[in-house]
Amino acid sequence: MAGIAEGRLREERRSWRKDHPIGFVARPRSKADGSTDLLNWDVVIPGKKDTMWEGCEFNLTMEFSSDYPATAPVVKFVSRPGEVEEPCTNQPVSRRVWRGGRRDDSARMRREILFYAQVFWHLNVWSSGRICLNLLNEPDGTWHGQWSPSITIKQILCAIQELLDNPFPAGARPEVQTLYERNRPAYERRLRQEADKYRKRPLPDDDDDVVVIE
Secondary structure (H helix, E strand, O other): OHHHHHHHHHHHHHHHHHOOOOOOEEEEEEOOOOOEEEEEEEEEEEOOOOOOOOOEEEEEEEEOOOOOOOOOOEEEEOOOOOOOOEEEEEEEEEEEEOOOOOOOOOOOOEEEEEEEEEOOOOOOEOOOOEEOOHHHOOOOOOOOOOOOOOOOHHHHHHHHHHHHHOOOOOOOOHHHHHHHHHOHHHHHHHHHHHHHHHEOOOOOOOOOOOOOOO
C-alpha cells in the first residue's frame, strides 16, 4: 500500500509544481539521509484577501498514511517559531515525578498535571492543532464526512483557507464554540487578536541593512 500512496503523492507533487495558488507552499520533508519523505509535508497557507486573515501566514503539517488516498491525511497547524503557547486545561496529561533522584512510593511522590498547548485558536481546530474539516473526515453519509480519494492536496489547502473565515458551526473546541454562540462580538475580537499573531510584519523602508532571502 505504501507504493500506491507514494505513487499518488509523486503525482500530487508534480501537479502542485505546475499549478498552485499564489502564496501557498506545500513540499515533502527530507529524511536524514537526504531522500524525500513523501508521507510528511510542510505547508504554508496565506490568509485570504479582504478578510481579517489577510497578510497572515500559517504553518501546517500534512501526514499521509500508507493507506492514502483511501484515507485522508492528518493536517495540523503548528506553532510559530518562538511563540509562547497558551495552556489548554480541557485536555490534561499526567506524569509521575520522583524527588530525591530515586523512585519513592511514599508521600514524597506527587503527580503533576501537564497540559497540551493551544496551537491556533479557532472554532474548527483542535487544541493539538489538528483541523476539523469535513473533507478530511471519513465518509459517513452526512455532510460531516466527505473524504474521497479524488480530493487533491490543492483542494484541501484551499478549503482550509476558506475555513478560517467561514467556520463550521459544529466546533472542535467547546470553549471557542461557547463564545461563538453566546457573545459574537467577543468572539470576533478574540479572532482578530489571533490573526495578529500570524500576520507578517512589514520590513522597515529605510533600513539598508535588511536583507530579504527568498
